[in-house]
Every structure is written in structure tokens, then in C-alpha cells.
Amino acid sequence: MFLAAADNAAWCRAVCRLHGAPGRLGPRAWTSGRRTPPLYPDAVTLSPDAVAADVLAGIDTEAAGASVKDSFARLDLAPHGFDMLFEAQWIHRPAHPPAPAPSSDASGGPVWREADGPEEFARWLHAWGDGDGSGPLTPGLLADPAVTVLGGWTAGPGDGGGPVAGVIAHRGEGVAAVGLSNLFAADGCTADAAWAGAVAAVSARFPGLPLVGYEHGPDLAAALRHGFAPAGPLRVWLAR
Incomplete structure (x- = not known):
């Protein structure tokens, strides 16, 4: 926690x-x-x-x-x-040896890789649900060494394709874990496929580190199916 x-x-x-x-x-x-x-x-x-x-x-x-x-x-x-x-x-997932990220060559599914520059990041945002790019996430994140923006892409770099799943991995300074946020599935990709691909892709980039985050509802159930365990409750309060 x-x-x-x-x-x-x-x-x-x-x-x-x-x-x-x-x-x-x-x-x-x-x-x-x-x-x-x-x-x-x-x-x-x-x-x-x-x-x-x-x-x-x-x-x-x-x-x-x-x-x-x-x-x-x-x-x-x-x-x-x-x-x-x-x-x-x-949620907390202990460090495991990284599993291979799903590959389109082997399974017909998306290939997981980092968003390559502002144009791909814009497509990532659109798939996440920020259609016009006016939301809280900006291309400046790509320059932050603590942030890795990953997507499960159905098409290669530069060919106009977009991700059907994605996640942001963050490694806070002095924190011996990698945080997952903004994990999504789109365009027919299932939640389980998105979680499996995201966990494999992040684990491959940060071997030996546990994964953490927070979820509720169906997203919590999906996380638990993919090796995470509950680590304690939190609440979000909103001013009236």
C-alpha cells in the first residue's frame, strides 16, 4: 500500500x-x-x-x-x-520474470511498444478516450524519464494505425515499484487481453520490480485475474 x-x-x-x-x-x-x-x-x-x-x-x-x-x-x-x-x-503484483508480450506474428493480436512521438501519442490518447486531446495528459509526458507510454498496436509505426489497448507505466523517484495507470482496451480488444499485454510489456521493461496501482469495479476484477492482489483500501473525496 x-x-x-x-x-x-x-x-x-x-x-x-x-x-x-x-x-x-x-x-x-x-x-x-x-x-x-x-x-x-x-x-x-x-x-x-x-x-x-x-x-x-x-x-x-x-x-x-x-x-x-x-x-x-x-x-x-x-x-x-x-x-x-x-x-x-x-493493487500489488510481485516481481516475476517477464513474460513475452503478445506478438501479432504469433497470435494475430496487438504488438506492445512505446508510443513513438507526439503523433502516435495523439492516437494513443484518442483510443484511451480523449478524442480531441484536451484532457489532462499532454505530449510533455514523453519527455519525462519516469514515464513510459505503451500501446498494443495493430499496425506498424508510421502507417496511421492506432492502439487497441494501452497503459502508462510510472517509476517514481526512490520508489521500488512501477505504477500502472490509464490502462484501457478499445476497438474489440478485451479487458483480459489488455491486462495480459500490459503486464507483460511493463514487466519486460522493468524486470525485477513489482507492479502497483489502484482499481475498482470490473477493472479490479480484471487485475486480480492477472496476478495482482488487493493491498488496501483508498477513498477519493470531492468538494461539494
């Missing part, structure tokens, strides 16, 4: 930094005094000892859409004007 929360805070910070909101990293929470981009919290707790003041003092609680990721499901922010948006589970 601690590894997953630490990497997730670093990932949120990486995305928010590209939007001019790098925030402040403290001993018990990461917080941003500026509103963060959509889908990204204004604070992430890093310790089960964090209290409401650790997050509320560092964010703009009056801003529409202000949110807090309560990494250890310990906070009660209802008296402070927040409603619980959802609950989820941190």
Missing part, C-alpha cells in the same frame, strides 16, 4: 507539473494549492497518520472540483464540505 500510494502521488505530481501545478511534497501528503487538471486530485495522503489539516491546508477548498485521494481510507472529510466520490483498492 505504501509503495502504491508513493508512486501514485509521484505520478499525479508529474501530470500536474505539466499544467503548472507541481504542488508541494510533505511528509504526510502531497498537495497542490492550484486546481489540478480533470481526473487528478489536489492532494494525496502518503501516511496513515495524515489528518484532515494535512491536506486541507494545502489546497483550494473553495475551487469547484477540488478533490483528495485518501490513500489509507482514514480521513472523514464530510464535516469539511466533501463527499466521498468512490472507494477503490490498491
